[in-house]
Amino acid sequence: MSKGYETGHHGDRPAAPDRLPLAVVDNHTHLDIARDGGPLxxxxxxxxxxxxxxxxxxxxxGCDLDGARFTAKVVDEHPELLGGVAIHPNEAPRLHDAGRLQEAWDEIEQIASHPRIRVIGETGLDYFRTGPEGVAAQQDSFRWHIDLAKRSGKALQIHDRDSHEDVLRILSEEGAPDQTVLHCFSGDIEMARECIQRGYFLSFAGTVTFKNARSLRNALSITPLEQVLVETDAPYLTPSPHRGATNAPYLVPLTVRAMAGVLNVDVPSLCRAISDNSERVFGPW
Known part of the structure; x- marks a missing residue:
């Protein structure tokens, strides 16, 4: 979910961008979340x-129990969708304090057995919204999700906010799954180098198009094509020039074209890489 980069008027409805020359995958979107109390x-x-x-x-x-249940339903109804389920790191301390975290994990594991649920995530750490009192529960939950991804043979998608060092440390301690994705990558060029060396996939959202995101573009610039993914994190993180409006998967072409410029590759080559990488990570649709 959003890392808090929002500005602008959320009710704006951007026009559709030009069609991409080759099809791509939005590997992280939230169709169960509405902006500002609006309709789903x-x-x-x-x-x-x-x-x-x-x-x-x-x-x-789907990153809470309601979202996970929704996800299991819509992936059956729409062949264009695969799903991911987890307890978000900001949910884990609340469930822990209520004595319900194990119960929630059990339901996530059951939902994750669905053959069109191909992702355990988003899981990880968020030290921005959750204070020090929630760190232990977050880290325990992260470790549990890593184990589930490995036991189930599914990809892991990681939420990392203000927690780079601990995310990398725990992945190293636990042993990352074969397919590990840093969702909405927010690290610098040094973190990118470490993730690339470990074989992780870096997924870039609309934030890479923001004027103040030079360090993020630097990280993208060194990422090999075979480790690049793209996402919306909709309804958040709308790419420029529509920053702050409600995001949706139809705006992915804006981010893809900006990424191609940073990577100094033509748009069809980047589209092909994103599509191929996505099917390597998640399997065929």
Whole structure:
């Protein structure tokens, strides 16, 4: 979910960008989340609008129990969707304090057995919204999700906010799954080098297009094509020039074209890499 970069008017509805030359995957979106108390998105409309601009596959991420149940339902109804489920790091301390964390893990594990749920995530650490009193529960939950991803043979998607060192340390201690994705990558060039060396995938959201995100573009610039993914994190993190508006998968082409410029590759080559990488991580749709 959003890392807090928002500005602007959330009710704006950006026009559809030009269609991409080759189809890509939005590997992290939240179709169960509405902005500012508004209505939930119409899932079929969201998919159709994305497909029209070359975003023909999406990964719906449910990061609490309600979201996980929603995800299991929509991936059965829409062949363009695969799913991911987890207890978000900001949820883990609340559930722990209520004595319900193990119960929540048990349900996540059951939902994750669905064959179209291909991701355990988003899990990880968030030291921005949760204070020191929640760190232990977050780290325990992160370790549990890493274990589930390995036991189930599914990809791991990681939320990392203000917690780079501990995320990398725990992945090293536990042993990362074969397919590990840093969702909405927010580290600097040194963290990118470490993740690349370990074989992780770096997923870039609309934040990479923001004027003040030079360090993020530097990180992208050294990322090999075979380790690059793209996402929206919708309804948050809308790419420029629509920063602050409600995001949706149909806006992925804006981020892809900006990424191609940073990587100094042509757009079709980047599209092909994103598509191939996505199917390596998540399997065929």
């Amino acid at each position: 998105p119409d899932v079929r409309q969201v998919i159709d609008e994305a497909v029209a601009v070359g975003v023909d596959r999406m990964v719906q991420i």
